[in-house]
Amino acid sequence: MMASQTALILIEYQHDFTSVNGALHNGVKDCMHQTNMLANSQAALKAAREKGVTVIYSPISFSDNYRELRKPTYGVLQNVISAKAFRQGSWGAEIIDNVKPLSHEIILEGKRGLDAFYSTNLDFILRQLNIKSLAICGFLTNCCVESTVRTAYEKGYDVTTLNDCCATLSMEEHNMALEKDLTLFSHVINHKEWLKTIG
């Protein structure tokens, strides 16, 4: 795949997931350590930049009182509200320095749902930039990463899930998502294998 037609999509590398004291960190810390996903993501990002791959960040955020969400809600958005996670302007919602965006890189705005396509300008930007191939990584393997991979496949992109650059609530869920679900909708490989496919 040509680098100019390829994007690396980094989903929710924000303190509330990645960092001690982050609102949702306790849930993912074991899986993060076992997959070593932060260091792998940094390596993937560095090499992707060198090859000229487009880098796109997909943070999630909400207003202070989550006024964009129905209340009471249910499911995963209720978990976000209960944890007071990802409030705009808070430390927890910041993208972490490990994968700090460069000034020319694209940070999606408006993400409120789980699927990085549904409430953002991701598809608009990818179509404008004539990008055909996506490598997707971040949090959670079986939630936002998987929803984004499913929709990317539906939209006809060539999709890769970077299996060593994701984490979720347990290794059991992480492995099941990769082996049984994400293989239906993407190439599931590690970041080193992915980098080799880019011309």
Next chain:
Amino acid sequence: MMASQTALILIEYQHDFTSVNGALHNGVKDCMHQTNMLANSQAALKAAREKGVTVIYSPISFSDNYRELRKPTYGVLQNVISAKAFRQGSWGAEIIDNVKPLSHEIILEGKRGLDAFYSTNLDFILRQLNIKSLAICGFLTNCCVESTVRTAYEKGYDVTTLNDCCATLSMEEHNMALEKDLTLFSHVINHKEWLKTIG
């Protein structure tokens, strides 16, 4: 939930999944037997009709030579091509008599992808009919059912997955999808529990 604002979405009750000699039946037959999903789905359908719930069928189909799909493709759509499944006009693509549509019920047209929302008029029809609550069932628990549930949640519907009316390639995948993924995006209950919630 009011029956007039509720729909039952039946995904891919077609011979290629459900019936001996169906192109993809061998993969799902064990799970179908263990969950007894066909009999449960029939019971859910009968009671839903009596309550006045809107019934919507979401079959998948393709032209004879799959000319709508890139070739070679990859992932689950490649599996469909390899199995020669769901060709329009074939026995395998027919909706089965167990859940035979009544003449006034809605059969979605155009479904080519996995998510029942993405390549169909499902959202258009639900918005027109002012339907807010969806119960979703069928095949495969972790593929088309799950993609549809994820998008329905993203679109703000109140979503229920009928856990005794689905099947997939193994009970392990079926249970993991229900317990770890579908609970993020829906109420996961059986059809009897669901029927009790409808006013």
Next chain:
Amino acid sequence: MMASQTALILIEYQHDFTSVNGALHNGVKDCMHQTNMLANSQAALKAAREKGVTVIYSPISFSDNYRELRKPTYGVLQNVISAKAFRQGSWGAEIIDNVKPLSHEIILEGKRGLDAFYSTNLDFILRQLNIKSLAICGFLTNCCVESTVRTAYEKGYDVTTLNDCCATLSMEEHNMALEKDLTLFSHVINHKEWLKTIG
């Protein structure tokens, strides 16, 4: 533009628009005659086929009693109901022989709204077939054609409106749509000019 990456989208060449006794024919017949759009569309179709352009038909249709639509509704869908137009299985809903689809050509299913993207699998198919350039024609210049052109532009396609292959309720509306609206979202040229751009 390469023929293999180009599609001709024919919108609503159905008796209810095109033919004497069609439910909505009286409204468009004058404009049809003045633009000579049927003969031009036939010529565009013949030449596009010879060049290897993908041909896609976008008919609109509804169930007998329009049960997919809220009632009462308003706007253009109410006009369709009032005229009893485009009922599935009726003569009025048939695609006309002047632009008869060949067996390998694609006929969109499920179109209920006006925009050919919104309630169909059009985007899915275009992405699968790696089509980047669209020429759009048919009925009505400022309704379904324009909604489709607007969304195609939004989705990043290279869009051409064939100005001699469209018609609407008056030449005034037709010309205003072409000159003031469709130029914002597409190249507005005639079918002969378009054919010259295809490699």
Next chain:
Amino acid sequence: MMASQTALILIEYQHDFTSVNGALHNGVKDCMHQTNMLANSQAALKAAREKGVTVIYSPISFSDNYRELRKPTYGVLQNVISAKAFRQGSWGAEIIDNVKPLSHEIILEGKRGLDAFYSTNLDFILRQLNIKSLAICGFLTNCCVESTVRTAYEKGYDVTTLNDCCATLSMEEHNMALEKDLTLFSHVINHKEWLKTIG
């Protein structure tokens, strides 16, 4: 219509359109003066707030060098680039004080295209807040306002275009859009008539 299920959508009340020295002001100033749309919009906003209508702002913006857009592009996005309009952080991209958002009101993020639905979280938020009825106003009557109205209709909302709260490049285009296009997809009334419909 109940106020709690109604939203007022204000499209592109930004200096680049509204204000002397705005990058695109010269094109719209005559129409603005003739329709008196700024004063009418302020009156509509004030009364809508008093009634408890949800207020949503839809500004458009781009990065400094428009890196999200293909270059060269064509159509209306090329006009935006050529005029150097709507750059994030610039005075021209600011929402004007005449319709200054209150701290609890919603400002859409991410709008890059013309249709306020396509590259934003507008639909997500409307579904979450159970809003069914939209009043739409702003710039340009036949571009972003019209694209948004068309898609809102397609998505099943009850749509009103506020005909005295819009402007475009000429009164001729303004009137044609309102009379011939927007009536297909919305109730076209002035802001005083709209306010009377809200319970």
